[in-house]
Amino acid sequence: MDEFAEKLIHGRVHVSPKRLGNPGPDAGQKNQILLAANAAPDHGRMMPWRFIEIGQSSRNALGEVFHQCLLDRDQSATPIQLQEAREKALRGPLLLLAIANYADDANEISKEEKLVSLGCAIQNILLSAYALGFGSGLSSGKALQSPILRSLFNLADHEDPICFITIGTVTQNKPGRVRPGLAEYFSVF
Numbered sequence: 001m002d003e004f005a006e007k008l009i010h011g012r013v014h015v016s017p018k019r020l021g022n023p024g025p026d027a028g029q030k031n032q033i034l035l036a037a038n039a040a041p042d043h044g045r046m047m048p049w050r051f052i053e054i055g056q057s058s059r060n061a062l063g064e065v066f067h068q069c070l071l072d073r074d075q076s077a078t079p080i081q082l083q084e085a086r087e088k089a090l091r092g093p094l095l096l097l098a099i100a101n102y103a104d105d106a107n108e109i110s111k112e113e114k115l116v117s118l119g120c121a122i123q124n125i126l127l128s129a130y131a132l133g134f135g136s137g138l139s140s141g142k143a144l145q146s147p148i149l150r151s152l153f154n155l156a157d158h159e160d161p162i163c164f165i166t167i168g169t170v171t172q173n174k175p176g177r178v179r180p181g182l183a184e185y186f187s188v189f
């Protein structure tokens with residue numbers, strides 16, 4: 001394999017949003033990163049996904065939702081935990097929400113296939129960010145299942161929020177995980 005491709009695929013690691021700081025991608029780099037999503041495999045060409053950027057001026061609104069979601073599921077959450085929940089929305093210069101779109105009038109393509117397409121689009125985003133010198137991390141959490149979050153982003157019934165993508169400059173390196181060996185996930189029939 002070409003050395004660049006090898007480095008790109010195996011060099012990308014999950015970086016916690018806590019360790020992603022400024023600078024983030026500039027406008028041109030952001031376009032390049034987002035345009036990589038449209039090269040994802042997409043059975044039936046349904047574009048079963050979309051991405052929303054949570055701009056700096058909207059971070060507090062998302063923080064408020066994280067705070068409320070924690071309170072809804074744990075009334076005994078401490079003020080520190082609630083503050084931490086809020087602050088999660090402030091991390092990283094570029095924050096995206098990845099949304100699966102299951103709309104399919106003919107019911108031709110399964111939900112699972114649509115999620116695979118979204119996963120590929122996300123990986124293209126992560127690899128493009130990495131190729132431009134940025135770190136990235138995915139985050140999920142219980143708030144993604146909350147109706148308040150759905151309503152904040154005005155999601156349609158046929159859409160589901162899947163995970164957040166944070167992109168920025170790596171402020172602190174940590175060793176990546178040991179990746180599984182081939183024998184753990186491959187066999188010949």
Ligand SMILES: Cc1cc2nc3c(=O)[nH]c(=O)nc-3n(C[C@H](O)[C@H](O)[C@H](O)COP(=O)(O)O)c2cc1C
Nearest residue numbers: 012013014015016137138139140141162163176177
């Ligand atoms: C849909 C999805 C959601 C994720 N959510 C989280 C998360 O909430 N917190 C976290 O630490 N990592 C999260 N991750 C990242 C994984 O922990 C990470 O990819 C895994 O540890 C493998 O590490 P690597 O990406 O460096 O190979 C998520 C990954 C995926 C695919």
